[in-house]
Amino acid sequence: MSRSAIAPAKGQNRNADNPAARGTRPAGFAPGRIGLYIFLGLTALFFILPLYVMLVTSFKTGEEVRMAHIFQLPRSLNLDAWRAAWSTDCGYAKCPGISTGFWNSVKITVPATICSVLIGAFVGYILSFWRPKGANILFGIIVLAGFIPLQVFLYPTVRVIAFFDIYGTLWAVILVHILYSLPLTVLLFRNYYVAIPFDLFQAARIDGAGFLRIFFALMLPMATPMLVVAGILQFTGIWNDFLLGLVFAGPANQPMTVQLNNIVNVTFGEVQYNVNMAATLLTAALPLVAYFVSGRWFVRGITAGAVKG
């Protein structure tokens, strides 16, 4: 500890009325603290250990995996499993690996994220500032819809999508993702905009700005922290989705998660744990990167409502 230079002699009382007390309070370790750190350490271990096993296994050869020392480090950094997962292996047969799934996921996630965030911001803006008649009831219904599990709507949605004759296409899966995301994004942006002083909106009206101008010139730039938060939430949520991709995308557009499942759930032959681990890590990589890159913004956006300015 850097404070040790000014730390008092052993046994010196740091809590009670001490006439010698001056300046920075000396650091100390209470037993409760130690217990706390042990608990936190164990919790962290609980989450890190599976990740460690995955990482280590993915670099092993098939022979090493069969030795069943799951915590042992690999003898060498063997990239065969990663290569197989990315471009050759599909579980039971030779095929392009999950790289096609990766690009399918990009094609689904990017437009669905952008659309759901922008529409959410727009609806939130309308509900907070223009307050049409029944806005609160409408908002209540939107939020309520967000609480109902989407599996409930699955069959009716399939029928509707089939009616419009886009079932099994990229459009279908993107559209369904946007629709199911709206309750969350509308909720986020509506609550963000409600905290912004109404005077600002009125000042813009006096300046002559209209419905769209106020949104694009004023309210959208102001919501940058929330755009980042909603963007990350939507990106990770849609990327990690399995069900909607499985049901709506059709065989040609299956996202990465569905292909990963195809690789991992083999019904015959030998289970290639190292390839499975590599494929799983590849699937999880992009959301992780997105989170790390924008983590600072994410925290700032989450707490934006709490701190003024």
Added chain:
Amino acid sequence: MTPILDIKQASIAYGDIVVVPALDLSVAPGEFIVLLGPSGCGKSTLLSAIAGLTDLHDGQIWIRDKNVTWAEPKDRGIGMVFQSYALYPRMTVEQNLSFGMKVAGVDKATIRSKVAEVARILQLEPLLTRRPSDLSGGQRQRVAIGRALVRDVDVFLFDEPLSNLDAKLRNELRIEIKRLHEELQRTMVYVTHDQVEAMTLADRIVVMKSGHIQQVGTPSEVYNTPANLFVARFVGSPAMNMLEGRLQGDVVTLGQCARLSVAGYPLPAGAGGPVLVGIRP
């Protein structure tokens, strides 16, 4: 002289609650009008109705011989300064000042000269490239005033513009606003609950209470000849002392024995009986 701002029988209601019942007020061109009253008296509501941000329940608002009752805020020929400044946080001072003109499609050269002129009047030149978050409270409010000034309008509306500032700045900006009024000779409608601001700034003060106008008059009229008890008690600091007494002729008897001659005061003819005597300390 025709009034530049004429409010005719205006009433404002939120749902069934009438905030301002049928109110009349005429403002002459170049006048500095202060709406004074305790919080919740409807003065800010009235101001936002003049601005067109709140709809009237009944009545009319005329600005420069045009009925603007149903007009959009931008078409009314008004500029407004808010208590919370309401500056656009993601824009620089210059962009804040020019936003309205940009929306209106004014050409760039005009915008630049207009912004430069207002910046000179309000001494904002060194701040033009800064964001509102980098400004002090007083500077922010000067920018907010500037945003109203560039609009080049007939009537300026001020909604408690100084109440978020500390006492020293409040004094400085009060003088600044008065100076602006004298320099520009524009009509200003100014809402405040601070009677010092009202007394020092106003050509005429409108004292309001629960939506009703209590008295309209110059600061000295309101101070010296209050129309009713409310105005007498509300205006003046320290407050007026109220004593019960009896009036006989031009002598008031206070309590048992104290006698006070009120000969010089304008009393209604034949007044007498129990009275309340207001004495300013």
